[in-house]
Amino acid sequence: MALVREYKFGSGDPTFDITVELVNPEQWESWMHANEKFQEYYKELFRDCIFEIHRYLIRVTPVMSGRLRAGWTGILNKYNVDYTRAFTDTSLLDHAYINWNQQAIMEGMAESQWMDADFDVSIINSVPYSEMVEFGTSKMSGQYFTNKARYKGEYILTKAIDDWFKEITAKAELVKAPKVEEVAA
């Protein structure tokens, strides 16, 4: 693209015009809409990250009947996000005494709440004993699963944005963010 400036001075007229000639209007158009596109891509990336963090949160949530884990699933069900592997995974837990109970899982799903905005997603687990599992009692160790997921979330989001900016720099144009994959660490 080249900008050609043309100055016109009228006789005795103190004003002047500038004419801008667009050699490559497509690129100009893409620049004009760069911010909109950036917002759109970023929104997609943010949502991807949220779901990835959410799956990690499910993985670090202690499980027995499945009710507590089901308490996280409302928003994932709404957006048809697959969480089956995370739901049954116990590899990140110290102990797991599994005794799946379909009724308990349904109760947990009913106790799952969320608030959903573009860049502000809140997920609330209303299973009554969730706080006891999180912070522990005088006879039971606290699990701090939300904190573990938050720290991991920082990492996932930072890495995802970092990868995206690297991609933009490498290709020298605004591209879609790479798909957020599970970070093995």
Add this chain to the structure above:
Amino acid sequence: MTLPVGFKWNAGKSALMGSLYAYLAEQIPDEFFDFDNPILPTKLPGYGIVEKGLYNLGTYALDDFLGYKVGFSGYSGLSGLVPLYGRKDQTLVEISSWDDESIHPEAVGKVRQMRDKIVYVLYNAGRVDDSGNFVLPPIKIYDYFTNPKTEIGVIYLDPSDNAINEKFVVDPINQNIKSYKLLVRIYWYEYI
């Protein structure tokens, strides 16, 4: 190839947690500590401390570059370049202050004061005042397998604003028991 009999890793978690516990007990000599205990301590008022763990941060190229040292590679003695030292690592530690209101009427105030002590110690460890003196000494990691103990690293509190998460909890089983729970993110470097 197997580990040598009686192998001890002088820069592992054992040294890390031992050093942290020793530092806290040294800085707060007037309180009781029940180490590696996530539930009610054996004596009240008292602290219960336990490590919760956190994902590995991985390494950056510069960390590896700085940290590569000739060390025990595991294959042929002191010949390998070991990318261990200089690597930043992290973990989460739960530090809970506990007291029983049926024994000590001012249990709530007591656990808050105990919480304040821990937060003050962790924030000020290794921090210097205007005249260049340490407010509190830094938390060093020591290898306790040697005699005398050898300094091998340093622990510091995550400097970001959410490094300490705290919650006051009334025990749901026995409501007389009050606790203040801190979940602390610490970083450490090993620099043999």
